[in-house]
Amino acid sequence: MDLVIREVIRENVRISPLTTFRIGGLAKYFFEAQNKKELKKVINWAQKQNIPYFILGGGSNILVSDKGFDGLLIKVPAKDIKVKKGRGALRIVKAEAGVLLSKLIAFSVKRGLSGLEYFIGIPGTVGGAIYGNAGWPRNQKSIGDVMVGATLLMPNGQITKKRADWFKFVYRSSKLKNFGSKKIIILSAEFQLRAGDKNEILQTQEEILSVRKRGIPKGYSCGCVFKNIEIKKNHSSFFRFADQLPLAFIKRGSISAGWLIDQCGLRGYKIGGAQISKQHANFIINVDKAKACDVQSLIEIVQRQVKKKFDINLSLEIEYLL
Structure with missing residues (x-):
């Protein structure tokens, strides 16, 4: 690492305080860009060194591994x-x-x-x-x-x-x-x-x-975990429970992922320090020093149960950095 790069890059930075979930280990490298020129230089360095890099925004909509990120975590300019x-x-x-x-x-x-x-x-x-x-x-x-x-x-x-x-x-x-x-x-x-x-x-x-x-639960979370489901006329599985759907869903043409999770009886379900919110089932809350694996386990259970009950595959709205 040359001297100029060393001056702007920090090593072994804890990621959890930078996320709304408060989950995640250490980033091997961390860089907070002040301008485009500085950003280009550091990206070029990372590419030459074959170091993976990830752009971190406000830290929502992301689940970071407890092992951290063996690469370069970047915050982009935020002034003008x-x-x-x-x-x-x-x-x-x-x-x-x-x-x-x-x-x-x-x-x-x-x-x-x-x-x-x-x-x-x-x-x-x-x-x-x-x-x-x-x-x-x-x-x-x-x-x-x-x-x-x-x-x-x-x-x-x-x-x-x-x-x-x-x-x-x-x-x-x-x-x-x-x-x-x-x-x-x-x-x-x-x-x-x-x-x-x-x-x-x-x-x-x-x-x-x-x-x-x-509608938004209090506590540490990454926001909505799953995408809502678009109602498609050719999706036969919807017709099996169409009479159960709230009118608001039909009017807007999509089904709340939280409603589907709730219908599976998973509201409040907990693994380790992570819990499906009692207020809004499409939120997972870090209630007690949750680990990324706790959240992943909850996600897998939700997807299995919704698939079993409704024959619907829930897609993630969040992104993994594992």
Whole structure:
């Protein structure tokens, strides 16, 4: 490791405090980038040394191994948010990928700009929200609906801009999840918002936040563990229990994973220090120094039971770093 790299990289850093789950061992290397130039240099070093690297956003939606990560954990720049002019009432807001989504929402709402208030209460960073196309099923809005483009650092070291359609946003996913070890890093993103009445925007935000607070369990968790299930007309298994479904699910065209888990009688089920939330069954809570293996065991039990009862395969919304 050359002197310049050694000055910016820390070794054997505990990961658990950097995650909302508070689970995870040590990262062999940890790097918090201050700018694009520094980030490019460190990524280039990692590639030459064949060291795997992982971009850590706000630490939600991730389960880290108790053994840690034998590679380079990276936090990307998180400083700038700017407003650019748009046509008529439209405005373009640009934010660095490491900016907390909550900070970006507060920035836009303070300036009377509408479009991001629907995501209030979602943890994590701008980059993480784009990577997983974050959203809230109740209002059927996702971050990809308002993003117009992003600046990316490609595996070959080139910096390029891509329009929103390049990302191929779908429910809780984007094209970025398909690149495996050849990771593409989001540097910044632009969102198209609309100038509106600040008080009305604040009221909408408060209504959404109030509902979310009632539904989100307290305690250390990584957010929703499983993706909700899209209702497909050609999916025969749905018809066996269609009469049991709440009307709200039918109207929005998707079934809550939490409801499926609840129907299997797993609410409150516990292994080690990890427990399926008694409040919302799609959350697993670290109630007492849980290990990653405790969470994995719960995940496997949930998937087996839902498959057995409903013939439905639950897909993970979270990502493993094991």
